Amino acid sequence: MREGSILVTGGAGYIGSHAVLALLDSGWRVVVVDNLVTGFDWAVDSRATLVRGAIEDDELVRATMREHDVRAVMHFAGSVVVPESVTDPLKYYRNNTAASRSLIESAVACGVKHFIFSSTAATYGTPEVVPVHEDAPKAPINPYGTSKLMTEMMLRDVAAAHDFNYCALRYFNVAGADPQGRSGQSTAGATHLIKIAVEAATGKRGNVSVFGTDYDTRDGTGVRDYIHVSDLAAAHVDALDLLIVKPEASHTMNCGYGRGYSVLEVLDAVDRVTNMKLDRRMEGRRAGDPAELVADNSRILATLPWRPERDDLDQIVTDALAWERRLSERTDR
Template structure:
């Protein structure tokens, strides 16, 4: 059997680098395309091939698809900061929607049969019911969510018209780092709570902002479903296996644990793991933040050969903290 090769876009970034590791560890050949605008060449495992460039560069992408005989694409490249999407919507429609359209067109043109898309729970907006299931209304409340939902729609339409199937995984809040310390969240100016909290725990920040304490939740702070990035990466490989086994079927699945934690509960976990007390600063709500977002994850557990291995908040925090300390030692 020929070596199966997957193209990982944004594979020098946080989630993409973990997915590349998971694919490599599962025996796939991996080619990474990344323009290194927010990713790092050193985050790409030496077993993978790194192609530096943009996914909307049709010539570059199609050469890579053909030269490396790509069987599947995992698409992570894009912009991900919700408040920035509110302030600069056109950047998000360009980097997420327009660039994804170009990538999907290249996949069709080069006959790549399988496509995995990193979507988001932001496609739901403020859900009527918690936990939120895949068939809940998609009413995004920020351009980030809209830009991702548009890509889901393009994939569905493309799969009806062409011999390609796809898995769209709607992530909840991704956190943690590779337990073996091979990669982690390395971007400067990150806005994700656990990343911000471990930066504060290692002295990179003086305090942690708590945005809004007047939500309709148990303690007034926002509630989120945190998924360990290594579990999420494993779900991508499982999704790839599913697409290959069922070449005419596409799936859209929530990627979460089905359990929510409030901002204060997460900060308590960081205090426990570090044996410190973080300085918490109360701030007003941020634009575009729903009060609670927790996945109904029954579909992913039933559809994929996947079981979470690291569904423990303290474990997620400990892995994130270990990576933050490692990052602090980098030259």
């Protein structure tokens, strides 16, 4: 067992619960703080400690950090639905930016020196060059991306002023589920394409909407870089090790595979895996959606020992489908 604990905010949610598994499997003690607004207590592995509460509750968070000898924070808590951020921007600046500021302040006050932040490719907006490098202009086209970029800026400034380092990991499109079936995407009303598609494949939806068929892409639909959630969780553990070993440096890195699939190509993959044909409904574009987002992942490959192990679209779909079927069994019970 490693020295100290890791505090995982939002650890009862989709990506956070997989990070909890990766940390536990690598020998860390883990304490989760989650308000369970979108997360589930049963999604937190029994080896971890769950504290129900909000990350902006300074008293609760600081007491948790001290009681559990927290050495580092992995911060996943926040709101993540891009179209909702366009219609309700203040929710995103409260949940993603203001709440993150409180959490960072608590970390500094408690002497927690390492911080890993769940950021997003939405910080780039509509990139001029694809694949997108970390040094590309940051010009978010929705409040979700802006709220995350503001947190990155806070972390940069705090690291310059305190004994503190951080790694901001900019996710591209996260999909799939734990191959051992321990966790997966469980949130009702999710807007992720692969989640929607496997819901349709298991009869929970009647069809799949394709938002935008007139983009300047190979088939007119949006192109995204899909990364398996377990690969993403593994990258967080490697980033944590780097922060601890080299406390003088902070990092910002893309998390993706460096290749993209269109919406129609993803739906074709679901058709292959399920041996059925999804009902596709062509719709207009959604506000805040760029045509193409694909990672230049050269920096993370050069900086961390991390290497993708599940970078196969059909496998990502297979794992997501297996989890969706588990959820159906859970509901039936």
